Amino acid sequence: MTTSLQELLAGWITGQRWFAGKGRAIDDLSIDSEIEIAGGDPALLHLVVCVRQGDRRTRYQIPVGLREWLPDRLEHVRIGRCRRDGREADVYDALHDSALTAHLLEGMAADHAFDGLAFHRADGVEIDTSQRSLVLTAEQSNTSLVYGDTYIFKLFRQLSPGTNPELEIITALAGAGSSHVARPYGWIETTLEDEPTTLAIMQEYLRNANEGWSMALTSVRDLYASADGMPAEDAGGDFAGEARRLGVATAQVHRELARAFPTGTIEPPELKRMTERFRRRLDKAVAEVPLLGEHADVAAEAFDRLGDLGHAVPVQRVHGDYHLGQVMRTMTDWVVLDFEGEPGQPLAERRALDSPLRDVAGMLRSFEYAARHLLADHPDADGLEHRAREWSERNRAAFLAGYSEGGGRVRGDEAVLLRALELSKAVYEVVYEARNRPSWLPIPLAAFR
Known part of the structure; x- marks a missing residue:
């Protein structure tokens, strides 16, 4: 019997540090949104899932990678194996695969817009798309990548409709010339409940701080x-x-x-x-x-x-x-x-x-x-x-x-x-x-x- 992607995610998500519903059973997990950012092998999907636990419903953002066979270096982020589009594929957390996270950097540099997913480059900046990513492991509620020693990219795991206050504030303060915020380079957003909703922010990485x-x-x-x-x-x-x-x-x-x-x-x-x-x-x-x-x-x-x-x-x-x-x-x-x-x-x-x-x-x-x-x-x-x-x-x-x-x-x-x-x-x-x-x-x- 083939395991569905929803079933794989329901078994995997409870073990993630950023999952807010620990200690309570999952009654249901549904995929609200699925957008293909990159096809082929490996492929990159952007998922918004809704987890129901009793009367509480929480949305999470999960970039998912698909490979015919998962290399050893990515085994630690395996979600499982399922059948999609007529073929078997290994499913995994895409943020740990620099071959896939390169698409996020390229999308931001190009102000790329997918159906339901928009990348934005901050005014007056250029983005070096040659930088390779590395996941930082200290965060509890979000996931951050460092691209080379130049950018830090923070992806918000738990989603609420609306613009994230961090994006509002750093954009406004940087635009006013503040020396007390790291320079913003771009962000990703989608629409939830008819509101523009911040998915991720990229800023200057303060490598010598x-x-x-x-x-x-x-x-x-x-x-x-x-x-x-x-x-x-x-x-x-x-x-x-x-x-x-x-x-x-x-x-x-x-x-x-x-x-x-x-x-x-x-x-x-x-x-x-x-x-x-x-x-x-x-x-x-x-x-x-x-x-x-x-x-x-x-x-x-x-x-x-x-x-x-x-x-x-x-x-x-x-x-x-x-x-x-x-x-x-x-x-x-x-x-x-x-x-x-x-x-x-x-x-x-x-x-x-x-x-x-x-x-x-x-x-x-x-x-x-x-x-x-x-x-x-x-x-x-x-x-x-x-x-x-x-x-x-x-x-x-x-x-x-x-x-x-x-x-x-x-x-x-x-x-x-x-x-x-x-x-x-x-x-x-x-x-x-x-x-x-x-x-x-x-x-x-x-x-x-």
Whole structure:
């Protein structure tokens, strides 16, 4: 009996890192769209599939390769074997085959349009189609390819109708001359539910840049290895100067976003509703993680102060998922990546206006994680606690100083909002760590002390 392509995909998709429905059975998988990008052997198909799990339906994008016989180098991405167009063929994840991903680069360079699939080249750029691709393996929710050392191509696996906020933002900021985004080279889109929908984005690959998270961890390790009592500023690898420069860059990006997109305000009644949402989330978190109850009054007081603000709060487009893993240090400045927001949230929510202090709060929490996560399984965790606190306080202060220097506001009532946003983020982290990494639970709990 021949296995159908749908059956193969239904068995394969649950094991992929980017599949959002883990732990629940698949009731049905259907192919909503099938477009042949390249024929022959190997052939390249672009699929949009719909997975039904109970009352939840989720669309995924899957570029599929077809070969009469799969070479050994591609066995690790085999999906299965099925009969198509009167012949047997091996089916596999096409993004791992540079012979097929070359068609994606060529389509973008030529502004190629298929039936239902459109490739776009950014204005004023040329694309070198000789570059060969390599899949990056670190991502959870998307799949990225690096073409040579020139381009990074991010394909969004889970699809929602509409333009991805990352494409909107990097196109607008790059067009305004921002030095804090990687240059866009092109994108792919289709139509879902009568809306243009972003499938993939290609940008400049920052080959000589360093990730903020890695730089911060190096600094923390240096401090932990230094003589006890040595000030953080004297330990090799002090990060505070970079934290300040990152604060400046963050404020500049927020100013650029405010110029490029509409802005607005949150009025006091909405602030009260926000406070009520924070309180409900806190109550649920305490019920699930009773240890948080010892410190819940700290968060409750911060939320109450936010609810008492009697004036409007400015809102604008923001990053939405800002942390040290989303920034890269080039030879000249900090560059911000991944403006798509939290991938699990609805597209309208990720594009909504918000306080720029939400990004600031996310980065402050990231500094706290960088300082403390190495203590999770450290034999001398108690002895190094004061060093973690010293590193966190020093770099948080430097970041905030830079943010103010760059034109961001964190004084007076802004500080009340920032504190509430940071503790709301920490409440979420408590629940997440309790469910997934219990040994990391002391990291978010430290925010309440």
